Amino acid sequence: MFIFNLKRSARDLFGHLILIGFPVVLIAFFNFIYTKSSIFSGIHGQSLPFLTVLTIGFALTFQIYGASLSFETIGSDFFSPMKDRLSASPGDLRMLVISILTTAAIVSFLQTLVVILFSVLILKAPLPMLHLVLPVMMLSIVFHQLLGSVIMLASGSVKTSNAILSTYGSVAPMLIGLYFPLPNTAFFSIVRNYSTPMALANTVIKGIIGNDTSRILSALIPLLAMTILLFLLMRPLIKKVAL
C-alpha cells in the first residue's frame, strides 16, 4: 500500500514542481535582491542572515501547501465513487488512510530537504544545527498534513480544506515577517513567534540555531500538543469514512 501511494504521489510532477520549484525560485529571487543584507529576526536580539530566514520561512510556507498531498488523495479515494469500490473490498481502509498520510509526509519532507539543500549547497545559506532543524521541519509537516486532512474529513469537502489551507498559507508567512518586516513591538513579537503553527515551528528552529532552550520549549510544546490533538481527532474521522 505504501509503495502504491508513493507511486501515486510521484506521478504528480506538476505538484512537485510547484512545491519545490516555487520556494527555490523565491529564495533565490529574494536573496538576489537583498544580497549580503542582514535583518533582525526578533528573537532575543539575535540576528540571522537573511538567506537563513528565507530558507526556513519558505520551506515552512510550502509545507502548508504540501498538506494537499494527503487530503486531496484521501478526498479522491473517499469522497468519490472510488469509496464504494474500496468499501466493497475486505481491505483495511484505515491502513490505506494511514499509508496516504505517511507517504504524503515523507514526500513533503523530501521536498523540504531539496529546498534546504538547494539553499545550503547552491546559495551557501548558513544553516547550522541541521540535524535538529530537520526533525522540527518533519513535525511541522506532520502537523500540516494532519490539519489539512482533519479539515477535509470534518467538512467532507476537498474544496473547503483547500480554501482554508491556501488562506492560511498566504497569511502565516506574513505573520512571521517573511514578506515584509513587522513593527518591533511586544505585540508583534508575540504574533511573529506564536500566532500560528508555522510561527511556532519557525520560532523553534530559530531557537535551535540560537541555542535558546526556553525559546525552543515555549514554541515546541504547543506545536507538539496541537499535533497530538490533531492525531487524536483523526481517529474518529477516519472511522467515519473508512469503515
Next chain:
Amino acid sequence: MIIKMEDVMKRFGRNLALDSFNLEMSKGEVIGLLGPNGAGKTTCIRAIIGLIPVDDGDITVFGTHQNGKNRDIKRRIGYVTQELTIYEELSAQDNLAFFGSLYGLSKEQIAQKIPEVAQIIGLEGRLKEQTKHFSGGMKRRLNIGCALMHDPELIIMDEPTVGIDPQSRNFILEFVKRLASNGASILYTSHYIEEVEAVASKICIMDQGHTIASGTLPELIARIKGDSHILIDVRISSEEKLKELRAIPEIKEAALIDNRYHIVVPGGITVFDKIIAVLSGQTIVNVNSKQPNLEDVFLTLTGKQLRDEA
C-alpha cells in the same frame, strides 16, 4: 443460494428506493436486473454488498446475513462499479495489483493473476501504460478486470457498458457470456434491454424500488403472450393522440417512440376501428404487428418504454 433479499426496504429521505424488494439468486445464475434510471438498481446492489444498511427486510449473501461488516462476504464478491473507479495516474498493472492486494492476494498471486486477467480483458501488452491515455472502452475493461483479480464467486456489474463505443460494448457482453459459460454467478444491471437479453439466464424487472416481474426470458414473454402488439408509424406523431389511444378501454398499454405508436391489446379483442378513428387526420405510413419481446414485457408490466426512461 448466493443472494436472498426478502422484503427489503430502503428509504433516502422521502424517496423509497427499495420497496419490499425480493430477489433470489442461485449459484451459476446470471441475473439481469433491468429497470429505468432511478428504478433502484444501484441501491439494490449497494445493499447486497453491504455498502448501505437497509431499513427493513433481510439480505443474506452466501447464506450469511449481510450487515456490511463481514469481510468474508466482501472477499467473495467482485464489484464492477457504474462509474470508472480506477487510478488513472497509474498503469493498468498497478491498478490490478492494488485491487488484488486489497483482497488479500500475496505478491506471488498478484504476479500470477495480472497477465491472466489482462488477457481476459484484452489489455495484454498495454499493462505498463498509464491508464489516463486509454480509450473509454479500455478503461471500462480495466474497471472490470480490477474486480476479477481475486477470482470472486459472485460478480456484480452495475451498468458496465455505460458511455462506451459499440465495439467495446460487444467485447464486454461477449466477455460476460464467457464468464457465465464458465459457471460464474453474475448480477448484471442495465437499462439496455438487448444487453440483459444477451447475457442473463434470469431477468428481474424492477421499477420504483420493487420487483415487477422475474423469470427466464421465455417465462416473462409467456406472461404477455396473449397480447397483440400493434405498431403504427405516422408522419407526425402527437402526444394528444397518444392520450386518446390510452383512453380506449380495450387498450392495455400505448407508448410513443419517435413517430411510432406502440399499442398493446389483449388477444382476441378487436379494437382496430377505434384506433383508426383516433388517428384520423394523421398520415399513417405503416401498420405492423409483432411477436412480443423483452421490451414489450417491460412496456406491458410497467406501462413505460424503457428506452424513453433511460
